[in-house]
Amino acid sequence: MGHASGDAGPAGAFLILRSNYTRYSTISLYLSIKLVYILVSKRRSRRLATMLTVLYIGDKLREARKRALLTQQELADKSGVGVTTIVRIERNQVEPHARTIRKLAAGLGVDPKELL
Numbered sequence: 001m002g003h004a005s006g007d008a009g010p011a012g013a014f015l016i017l018r019s020n021y022t023r024y025s026t027i028s029l030y031l032s033i034k035l036v037y038i039l040v041s042k043r044r045s046r047r048l049a050t051m052l053t054v055l056y057i058g059d060k061l062r063e064a065r066k067r068a069l070l071t072q073q074e075l076a077d078k079s080g081v082g083v084t085t086i087v088r089i090e091r092n093q094v095e096p097h098a099r100t101i102r103k104l105a106a107g108l109g110v111d112p113k114e115l116l
Helices: 009-067 072-079 083-090 098-108
Strands: none
Touching (some): 009 083, 072 083, 083 098
């Protein structure tokens, strides 16, 4: 019993299904990778925006501390903020909370706006 012309038979059907599956798998994999790239890109841009703010705060804090002729340890003692926190803020590794900025400003004897 032969197959009608154009009928690929069971083996041909398997190959068609397999090639369609591969094509759809490739497309879905591409879309998945594209979606991950978009999500990572958005996170990076948010992180970059945050880093610009942190850089500004770290530089201002260091300048104000040096103007007051204080070491990081002395500022930590005066403000009640840990010396490790001050080091990390000045190195722009963290963005301080508002209350931390207020404590540092009080320890330096300046207006908190000066650190922003």
